[in-house]
Amino acid sequence: MSVITRIPSPNFDDRRTGVDMLVLHYTGMQTGQDALDRMCDADASVSAHYMVWENGDAVCLVEEDKRAWHAGVSCWQGDQDLNSRSIGIEIVNGGHDWPLSSGKLPPYPDVQIESVMELGKAIVARWEIPQTRIVGHSDIAPTRKIDPGEHFPWARLAQNGLGLWPLVLAEKEGPLEKSLSQIGYDTTDVSAATAAFQRRWRPARVDGESDGETRQIAQSVADLYASV
Template sequence: MDELIHRDTPSPNWNERKLPVSMVVLHYTGMKSAQDALDRLCDPAAEVSAHYLIEEDGTVHRLVAEDKRAWHAGRSYWRGITDVNSASIGIELVNPGHTLGYRPFPEAQMEALIPLLAGIMARHNIAPANVVGHSDVAPVRKIDPGELFEWEVLARYGLALATPKPRIRLLHENPGAFFLSLERFGYDVADGRAAITAFQRRFRPRIVDGELDGEVGALLFELLLARDAAEDDDCGGDDFPW
């Protein structure tokens, strides 16, 4: 583990967990530089932090120990969990974000993320379906890590759900049925349009319009099938921790 960490940059912004770790939340920093982000994440007055920060050149900082509750997710929800900070490891990826010049995540940054994420998932027995973006757990408030993040790179290593190729278009005559399925998948659907937008940003980034269409419905159907089959295989049908 320690060979993957280049710098210990301790943040004072943490407290004790109230839940076991069952997920990873990926963020972008949305600030001009890595140093600006580190300064904020380590500022007691800011009351924000993460467990790790990865610079664009691949330098990995450890800010908060994994057994502690970092303050990265804010008001959020995933698969029935409302205290996402207690249940998650937070990883910040240095990127200026949509307001300061959003750009692709460099290869060196992704290459540093892959082994770090793999180790976290192995230590905490985290399923690929529970590796999510900040926008997934806070669809009304957040849009990171955004449309340019390469989820498929993680999926190739079994570190995130792959985006399926829908075999059909699935139109929902009753949108309520779609939202029930989307909630079952994990999203907070209190704001339906925001939830659809977050789902699109993650699984269909080429069109992010918040509209329910046949492709979105089919994607969700295929994802639920794939996720549930994988978790049945992993867990033998036992109760899940969420």
Template sequence: MKIIQRPSPNFNERKAPLDMLVLHYTGMETGDAALERMCDEEASVSAHYMIRECGEVVQLVAEDKRAWHAGVSRWQGDEDLNSRSIGIEIVNGGHDWPDDDGALPAYPDAQIDAVIALSKAIIERWSIPQTRIVGHSDIAPARKKDPGEHFPWKRLSEHAIGFWPSVVEPSSAPLAASLMAIGYDVEDGHAAICAFQRRWRPSGVTGAPDPDTVNIAAAVAYLYSVG
């Protein structure tokens, strides 16, 4: 995998062990605009990598450094997730730059192939647990929607990048308990449910604790407990 270097000045030293992978979409009109922003010292944002629609991988920050991509976030009780994670920005307009028909823009196959290859290499290099592979919306549900309900998490799971339940059975487990067992901050319950649905029940991001969401959350929580 060829990686193009475009160093960003926006990084510092880590303050915790690296044990997470965070996936984002850029949410900007173009990849060039996103790259320019992440290399702008005044913007004070960055990620370790950016992946263009064609699958080109650009590295902005060395993996052992702390890039500034997660913001105020929380997962499984941990904070300062910038110190704990590698961030990958995936070029996609997302909710802010939808297609002309209002649909969320697709992630091209070449781009997702590159996401899979890079993620697998990072996970192996740093021994990142499956339970610590997240989207930005997972760790900041009240603020973020990326990488969005159109992101193919199930496809990634087929390459050992995150969990996807193969069996979902009726469950009486409280939804909040399942979400907390997975790692969500449930202070804003509606936002946490939406974030969960974006990842594991993308056909309906309603924030409602419907039976389908309850059952899937229980199945995911079980995978996290044994995973």
């Protein structure tokens, strides 16, 4: 991570609980400057603790001991008001809203991901955040959000100590809704929760359908989460 610049956002308030989560987002805007301007706009009522540019430099918008407004209505492992519980990192990437001319999702540059991992691991260590509570926005708000997208390299993060990734698949698949609940997903809308799960752990097929491979991977992740 080359540089962390402080550009204070007015959009924050006091936490109501301690920190035990890290939430990753993509900005989903045409440029990083557009996203930065929005998070510094008091009328927008949105912010994050950090934003990471494509070149790996970062901006600190809200101090970690304050409650940034990035998670919205969300739930993970039965907890709500995740703004109070989490630190949010916005990663500059146009995502589904600003795809490439080919229609593909814009890649995350290596230097940007390296910076996200360095920043994320420092935050996790500082606040003793459990590995099972490192999430994407789509994980905690599956009916509303799809970021940081199926193109985000979750497996690479896990290989570098940020989050978990199953290396061995479960021998038997379990009931999907049960596995998703054990991981932490709100399964009020099972199809949306399934799509969010696939977006992270089975990105080659994000359709919200409960096929055998999805059930097997979900059982594997549930087993992994239960073991730590």
